[in-house]
Amino acid sequence: MPDDLDVLTPGHFLIGTSLSALPQEDLEDLFTAFIRFDDYSTRPQRKINDKLAPIREVFDLFVQNCIMAYSPGSHRGCPFRVYMKSKPDKYGLKIWAMADSKNSYSANLQVYLGKINNKPEKNQGERVVLDLVEPLGTGYGVTTDNFFTSLPLADKLAEKKLTLCGTLRKNKSYIPNELQPKLFRPEFSSALVFATNDS
Template sequence: TTIDRLAPIREVFERFNANCQRAYYPGKFVTVDEQMAGFRGRCPFRQYIASKPDKYGMKMWVLCDARNNYQFNTQPYLGKQSESVERQQPLRVLLDMVRPLSPGHNVTTDNLFTSVAAAENLHALGHTLVGTMRKNKPDIPDCFKSAITATTTVSSEGSLSSSSDDRTLFVSANASRSSGGTMNT
C-alpha cells in the first residue's frame, strides 16, 4: 500500500492549483523546472539540496509562463513512493505539467527533462521542446559529442552577432531578453 504523504494538505493544494489555472492561461512560451519552497519544519517529503538558495524545503515541479513567471501548474515531489524505482520520472513529470495546456506551446526545460523521448511525446501533444542536454546523455549521437562549442557576442545595443558557417544553428532562448547562442557542430 502507498501512503499519501500530501493527504493533510491535498485538498488545499489541489484547490490552489485549480485556481492558478482558472485565473490565467499562459502564453505560447512556458518553462518546466524544479523549485524549492523553503521550509525547515517537519514534513515527510522535505528535501535538502545544497545548490539551492533555500537548502531545506519542499521540492516542487512547476510549469510557468516564460514571459511573466506566472506559476500555472505545480506538483510536489513527495519522495520515493514505493519499493520500485521510477525510471522515467522526468518524462512523467513533464507530461503531467503540460497536461492542462492546449496544443501549440513551446516548452523550455533544463537537462533533467530534456530527451528525445520528451521531444517526441510533446510533439505528439502538439507542443515543441527547447532544452539543454548533457554530453553524456545516450540520446546524443556520438558525432555530436566531441564537436559542440557555444559562442555568443552581445553588443552594447543588445544585438547578437557571431561567426557562422553552413553548420551553425542559432537558438534564441527567450525573445524578451537579449540572450542566445550559436552552436557549431
C-alpha cells in the same frame, strides 16, 4: 492618557482632524508619546523584578490568546521535505512548476513527494513535464533544463503538437556524435540536427 486622541500635549489640540491626515512623523510622535501598554506610574517599581514590565500585561494577554486559540498536534516534520545540496537553503519542499515565460505566472504545479516505496522513480523528469503540460492545448513551446530534457520527451510532446527546447546532459546515449563537445569546433559555433518521421 485621555480617552480620545484630541489632546496631544498641554496646549496642543487636534480639532476635527483625522489621524490619517497627519504626516507620518507626527503619527510616530503621537504613538511614542501617548500609547502605553501599562501603568506608567508603577512601572519603575515593577521593572525592579521584571525587565519586561513595560509590555508584560499585553504580552501575557497575547500568550494566553495564543494558547486558547490553538491546540498543537503531534508533529514529526514534513514527510516530503527534501535535501538539495546545490541550494542555499539545503532542506525544503520541491515544487515542480510550469510558468508562463512572459509573465512568470505559474500555470501548473506539482509537489515532489519523495521516493515511492523507497525506490527512485525512473524517467521522473519526463513524467513531470507530461503531467504539467496536461492542461495545455496545442501549439505551445515548452522549455526545460537538462534534468527534464530528453529525446523521448520531445517525441511525446510532438504527439501532443507541442515543441521542446532544452539543454541536454552530454552522457545521454541518444545524442549523436556530431553534437558531442569537440575540441576543434570553433568558439560560439552551433550544430543542428533533425530527424524525419521515417528515421
